[in-house]
Amino acid sequence: MVAPAVALAAASAASRRSWRRLFRWRAPGSRAPCRPVCTARGLPGGNEYDLLVIGGGSGGLACAKEAADFGKKVAIMDYVVPSPRGTSWGLGGTCVNVGCIPKKLMHQAALLGGALEDAHHYGWDVAPSAPHNWQQMATAVQNHIKSLNWGHRVQLQERNVKYFNIHGSFVDDHTVRGFTKAGKETLVTADHIVLATGGRPRYPEDVEGAKEYGITSDDLFWLKKSPGKTLVVGASYVSLECAGFLTGFGLDTTVMMRSIPLRGFDQQMALLVTDYMESHGTKFLKYCTMRKLEKFEDQRLQVTWHNHEVGREETGVFDTVMWAVGRVPETRHLNLEKVGVTLHPDSQKILVSASEATSVAHIYAIGDITESSQHLRCTSYCHCGVSCGSHSRPGVTSQGGW
């Protein structure tokens, strides 16, 4: 195990180095003034915090904690807008609450079912197929998540990071306003601001009943009762992972895909994945696109889709329909136009340099909300790293033509 240990140590050192680069704080006079008036704090009169992080997910929490460890005065804002179904959760973002963590726990639950079936062949005196109890598993998973939410709050407190449970948006380039659940307004000012607001699942715009009757991965992990016979729409990794563990629980599970599975991944591997899933009981509706969702009185859903292979409309009845058709970056509510942070014209993600700098000096972005500007054509890119004037970068057009 020496090699992994060395790799881990190296990765950790590299990560600390890159954080140091990100937080190479400006000493007074150490750099040409970046604005007409530029104090040690970047603003006349100074700001309340050295750093404000918007978004308390994997990226935002790591950033806030590291900056506090460097002795900086740090605040973090995190607020979860409930899903259309009304599901919400605590501090920790997607991975902890509705992503990697519950996904892996449910995957493990499904694998245990498979192991139970195999066990008696290996001499274990256990019943081969016991029914799976969703409620029991979900309660355990949800309690574990709540303990992680609490753990993150404690870790912030231990580092004196101020936590605001508010939905932030820019008032000006150093001031962010948010409202608590009870509607109380809070203004926070900071020298540096890191945007780490992640993304949320996308709902299709053109499918009748999509939002009213469908759920997404934001809801699945918090369901109190089993989703039953499920149609998962999309062929993303989120779709296939969820369909995989649902099948593992013995639920009748179908994946509907428009074209190829796992677009952007190695297609030889992607087909191995779908073949394996099919051989383990997941059904696939290939070359199909959704038309509408209707609800029967008994709460089951009638689904209509177009099968492009045979050229006709088809229908089916399911207990649950889950959309896994991509994610939307959470840039819409930040009032970024006000401060001039440049977005990718198509993805609407924030364009960042290799050092996670946005188009505005002192504002950075990390995690799922970002798109590397290196993929765009660059005519004249400023490499100052932190600040250079008002930072509407030379060569950057409003169309994002870098």
Ligand SMILES: Cc1cc2nc3c(=O)[nH]c(=O)nc-3n(C[C@H](O)[C@H](O)[C@H](O)COP(=O)(O)OP(=O)(O)OC[C@H]3O[C@@H](n4cnc5c(N)ncnc54)[C@H](O)[C@@H]3O)c2cc1C
């Ligand atoms: C089902 C699923 C499974 C996944 N599995 C894996 C996996 O196995 N491995 C892996 O590496 N990745 C996995 N991912 C991806 C991973 O979860 C994300 O890449 C990661 O969580 C992104 O972190 P982030 O900090 O960028 O954003 P997030 O974790 O999404 O955090 C953003 C936070 O900001 C908050 N926020 C948004 N706007 C505002 C605002 N205006 N004011 C205040 N707060 C705001 C949000 O509510 C959220 O809490 C999975 C994702 C999903 C959906």
